Amino acid sequence: MKLQIDVIAGARPNFMKVAALFAIAGKFPSLKLRLIHTGQHYDETMSGVFLKELGLPKPVCNLGVGSSSHATQTAQVMTGYEQWVNENRPDVCLVVGDVNSTVACALVAAKMQIVVAHVEAGLRSFDRTMPEELNRIVTDSLSDLLFVNEPSGVKNLMKEGVESSKVHLVGNVMIDTLLSQLEDAKKQAKYVEFGLESRQYAFVTFHRPSNVDNSIILLEIVDQLLWLSNVMPILFSVHPRTRRQLQNNKLYEVLEASSNIHLAEPLSYTDALSMTANAKVVVTDSGGLQEETSVLKVPCLTLRDNTERPITIDEGTNTLIASDWILFRKKIEEIEEGVYLKGVSNIQLWDGLAAKRILIVLDGI
Numbered sequence: 001m002k003l004q005i006d007v008i009a010g011a012r013p014n015f016m017k018v019a020a021l022f023a024i025a026g027k028f029p030s031l032k033l034r035l036i037h038t039g040q041h042y043d044e045t046m047s048g049v050f051l052k053e054l055g056l057p058k059p060v061c062n063l064g065v066g067s068s069s070h071a072t073q074t075a076q077v078m079t080g081y082e083q084w085v086n087e088n089r090p091d092v093c094l095v096v097g098d099v100n101s102t103v104a105c106a107l108v109a110a111k112m113q114i115v116v117a118h119v120e121a122g123l124r125s126f127d128r129t130m131p132e133e134l135n136r137i138v139t140d141s142l143s144d145l146l147f148v149n150e151p152s153g154v155k156n157l158m159k160e161g162v163e164s165s166k167v168h169l170v171g172n173v174m175i176d177t178l179l180s181q182l183e184d185a186k187k188q189a190k191y192v193e194f195g196l197e198s199r200q201y202a203f204v205t206f207h208r209p210s211n212v213d214n215s216i217i218l219l220e221i222v223d224q225l226l227w228l229s230n231v232m233p234i235l236f237s238v239h240p241r242t243r244r245q246l247q248n249n250k251l252y253e254v255l256e257a258s259s260n261i262h263l264a265e266p267l268s269y270t271d272a273l274s275m276t277a278n279a280k281v282v283v284t285d286s287g288g289l290q291e292e293t294s295v296l297k298v299p300c301l302t303l304r305d306n307t308e309r310p311i312t313i314d315e316g317t318n319t320l321i322a323s324d325w326i327l328f329r330k331k332i333e334e335i336e337e338g339v340y341l342k343g344v345s346n347i348q349l350w351d352g353l354a355a356k357r358i359l360i361v362l363d364g365i
């Protein structure tokens, strides 16, 4: 009998993580992976395009939850997944990352005594105002198998009293996908379509509620982008949440009016990878981009005052800017002068083999 594993994906950052598992699943004949899409993200640009580009199988079910408040969205994923499990009980529920779909499915599975495996376990920003931090804490406390990206994750879980036998430091599945797609993405040279030159532009994307839902902070960021656009051209990939808030604050038109700022819809995976790999600097609040830039050795300025991914600061190319705009301008100057010296070493276990390490563990249970 094959071990039935429900692999949960719901929001944009989940797809590139689960893709790494499906890419090598064929090498593990005793495992049967089923893709469950919760529908947390539903636009073609936020979901469909990733399924196609990353060669993911058609989901065996789509819970179709869509956007709503945190409680409603989480509850809808729980109701939908419980019904699925009642009719199609898996042996393992594998969740990735820290979105609402992650915690919702982990809770359903744990209550139904199904093994919960969490990929990207142990990351902590220690900032409980972030919805993702609460999702991480709850998901990890419910998990039977905790697959960790970086040593800080193991340390955090040990401090929280998680049994060490449950914890596996395996590396980073998102980097598996990056390494497998990099050559194609590089060939694509997406920046040409925006009239940009390699290593001469800033790639910008941010969407965290802490940055976009507060008008004063949003205005400050827009001001800094206008300043940056005098130093180098900007390609700004605008998340739906960010677009809505920029429009509400009449800032979208301000950015649109700047000839050195190009506004784009959310990019597909290979387009975003192509833009990142060829950027002079990435300005973001995305967790994934902090990791991807570290591997690609592209400077990353993060618009947050903490990160759950400290290895990107210690060994990668990441600098936390928070809202220290003097620091932001200083770092841009360093990048311009070629003296931003971060991220020269390779990060251990971010080597393209994380998914294999995970499936070996699952094969042995």
Ligand code: UD1
Binding pocket: 011, 012, 013, 040, 041, 042, 043, 044, 046, 047, 067, 068, 098, 099, 100, 101, 131, 132, 207, 239, 240, 241
């Ligand atoms: C969610 C995750 C966040 C992740 C981000 C990546 C949680 C708590 N947050 O935040 O960790 O970094 O995804 O995108 O799970 N919308 C669309 N089309 C879509 C999806 C959303 O237009 O396909 C719009 C809706 O107006 C929605 C808003 O974007 O209200 C925000 O979407 P939501 O899924 O609530 O959260 P994200 O901000 O995307």
